[in-house]
Amino acid sequence: MSPSLNLPPLNDPRCALIVIDVQNDFIPGGQLAVRGGDEIVPLINRLATHFRNVVIAQDWHPTGHASFASSHPGHAPFDSVQLPYGAQTLWPDHCIQGSHGAQLHADLDLPHAQLIVRKGCNRDIDSYSAFVEADRRTPTGLTGYLKERGIDTVYLVGLALDYCVAWSALDARAAGFSTALIVDACRAIDLDGSLQRALGEMEAAGVKLMNSQALAN
Incomplete structure (x- = not known):
């Protein structure tokens, strides 16, 4: 794990927990299942009780989205x-707006979450990150929301570690937030070594990698 950083307590009003894409299509049985994706839900629920500020990111694609393999014959x-x-990995159709697969996991219990950021809504642009779409120019508005709330430290959990969680963590750092990723509250796809690449990129960017045991039980 990364070296220790001076981060404020979890319940400090300057901190937020960002929960990435804990949705049915990323859970075993879904269209783009992440192995063990359901295992992190109880841990996320427990962690969230220690935060005043909780934000949920939700993949929310229109039908025929450019990231779907079905949109590209052959x-x-x-x-x-x-x-x-730029380059775009193609995915099975997933998290289609209003579908069961796009819904948050039924056991995710975050009643005090203040914001749901829906991403991937633009048919022509993918959006792994909760902060900036894949064209690297179009903001989701999350940076402005957090800064207006006086939040300067974010902790990230969710699915998948090597795609949407990692991109969100890197963009949080680029926006100037102190950023920690709670590794055991994530699961990865690990496509062609993507997990190790993502961990290395995050550490190089100054994201603190930690386990939940270092926080709160």
């Missing part, structure tokens, strides 16, 4: 294509 899930903003 291509299959996990192929890569070039879109106007």
